Amino acid sequence: MNDKKYGTAPSHTQAWIFQTWLSFVVSISATSLGVVYLPVEPWIKGYLGMGLLFTVGSTINLSKTVRDVEESKRLINRIDEAKLERILSQYDGSISPL
Template structure:
């Protein structure tokens, strides 16, 4: 049986993701700093952005963990099936 292809994350893709994330957070931070509003509203917006970012990381981790769990359980099920098929002898006669 063929092994399923695993996606490969290149260094360039990783760098692009990190740079994109940094630019997004930086842009929002600059926008909050230069808003013509009271400091307590600015602080509220900063906390809201941090909460959104941490929630996004938590969600991404949950999705990754769920995908890995499904992948591992399907590999275990496949191994059990392979073992049963390997041990099965259709010509074996049971002594009753």
């Protein structure tokens, strides 16, 4: 099979991975510190903290779901293309099957 034809996912550089994790840690830390030092009653801080945790959790779940859907679409497209090539090769003997 031709990798260019099916578009394999590009790998990320170490710099990009580091920047991504650093930005995640800094944003969560800054928001958490902001909630802790907010001059309000403790129940409000708890509510904001829970909101932060649920937001992070749902963001992770959403990104995983979107990635899984895209990967399944790629696999289905590859299967459909292989079926089409097989049908065409049976019709025209000059095309070699996969």
